Amino acid sequence: MSEFQELSHHIQTIARADEEQQNSILNDYIEEGLEPGSVALILEAFPIDERVRLWRGLPLELHIEVLTEARADVRNSIIAALSETELKITLAKLDNMSLIEWADSLPDEIINEALSLIEKDELELYDQANEYDDDELGRWAERKVVTLPFNISVERAKVLMERYSYDAPHHIYLINKRKQFRGVVSYIDLLRAEPTERLKNLSSENVVTLNAKLTLAESIEALEHSSTSSMPVVDDGQTLVGEVDWHFALSTQREIYETRLMAGTGMDEGDDLFAPVVKSSQKRGVWLGINLMTAILASVTIGLFEDVIAQVVALAVLMPIVASMGGIAGSQTLTLMIRAMALNQITVGNRWALLKNEIGIGSINGLLWAVIIGGLAALWFQSGILGATIALAIVVNIIAAALFGVLIPIVLDKLKLDPALAGSVILTTVTDVVGFFAFLGTASLVML
Structure with missing residues (x-):
């Protein structure tokens, strides 16, 4: 069964179930590995009242991610149905990337309230992203990346990794004291290297970076021709801004395609299937x-x-x-x-x-x-x-x-x-x- 057929099957199964069983069925699918993006598509297939009820029944840790993956009108329909307390709890859990995604479609008063509730570190990252225009890569780069000084030893690097409780990353970005990009090291290579080896000696050669001022279309093309699954993003002064990966490229390309498809009939990519x-x-x-x-x-x-x-x-x-x-x-x-x-x-x-x-x-x-x-x-x-x-x-x-x-x-x-x-x-x-x-x-x- 293809992914789309499987999604259609899930929607049909939930729609046919009793109201009390629908959330249980959806959560079973999530436990089996259903991605937040697919959950968002399932919610979109239901009228607004049912959609809100299904969203409320999701595991709490998925609330923000599912809303971020949903189309703008779908997300707004759920947010509009929340009580004042529910809204504050939801907004307080936002991270910087989710807030950037939401900012273009929500009323200013909700965005301002979110800015007053989110954590200080997330607010700083959000402000950094807002230094770039909507069509510039720097706005959408993932800023939460693992960085280490480029000239320290492997032994020191491992100590720092443990101290900051980093999850095992695929790779580590190397920077100098001014946070300028100096290379990238595979986490596997770090584990295999001699303790006295310097990180800069482990760095991959000829690492291609993307300028934060690139348009999204230019960035997607660069990722398409890259031999790596992710690429570092830097500003004009070579300061590391963050990274983008193939998931970013695929989702952005899909949005561009859907936008152009819908635009041909005067509609928007974020339009809701069950809009008022x-x-x-x-x-x-x-x-x-x-x-x-x-x-x-x-x-x-x-x-x-x-x-x-x-x-x-x-x-x-x-x-x-x-x-x-x-x-x-x-x-x-x-x-x-x-x-x-x-x-x-x-x-x-x-x-x-x-x-x-x-x-x-x-x-x-x-x-x-x-x-x-x-x-x-x-x-x-x-x-x-x-x-x-x-x-x-x-x-x-x-x-x-x-x-x-x-x-x-x-x-x-x-x-x-x-x-x-x-x-x-x-x-x-x-x-x-x-x-x-x-x-x-x-x-x-x-x-x-």
Whole structure:
């Protein structure tokens, strides 16, 4: 059974159980190794009242971790249902990483209360993280790492490890007195080394560090090409900030993917499956309104040729083909562009070459499908003129789709707008308008 099938099975089993048994079943799954992220997904699959009850029944040590793994709206729905005492107890257990994750989605009064309740050490780490922007690696780096002076002996290092009760780490970061990064030592190598050996002599050579100012996308790419499971993060002065690992890369990449997927319909990655009806209706209604405006623009274009459509009914039959071919061609180019931009592959130096390449592809596909569709239309309606008209419209629309599929995301990016959010709507409008105008405009000239 795959992970997703297993999760679906868990949800179904809990949903079918009596209310008194549901928490017991969920806790049994946790004892069997169910991860907090999977627990959060299970809670999301239940209406808010049931979700809150299931969360309250979790082991106390999992409360914060499950809420942090949950989507923003899901987390907020649980927090909103807590009593004042429950909320204070929950906020007091926050660590710096959880508070950073929560800060963007909770009201300021709750965040301020959390800041007054969390431990002093966690507050200091939270303040350090806030020195960086949301899209900078330094904000999300794990700051709780094991560090030791780089020039001490192995014997001294072991004494310090015992004194500070460090759990056995995978590796240890070496720093100088100014907390600047000087290397990394495997914990296994430390245990095997001679007592008199210096830590700096055990350090791995050519350790690659990540600058805390890197964007999340750049950091993920670096981790993807790294031979290690984690990488140290340093600031411009080489001071050790913390580390990031493959788990960070996977979760961040998933969030980026879900954000872009949801953005295409005007929704947010943190949206709740069981969000309140009125709130969801308002949020989705805005997007429907935007779509209505673009649809009206396409309809106005059709309305300009009302007389010719009335006289040649075949035009109304064939119009969806013109729009559909342009739409899919444009979507292919737009998807390619959004992926390339997410990977920082689009630069001033290659935009023109990419544009020419896409127009070339559009020209070939346009001519090929124009011949096929034009021939079919001519045979269907016994009209060579009609076949030639739709063939011309197909060529024009597919080339236009390629052109605007490249230009629209570039322009939106320049305007600091997410191409994944607005790109598809704008492109669909452009291909509809261009396709209808080319098809109906040509028909009005040659068929009347």
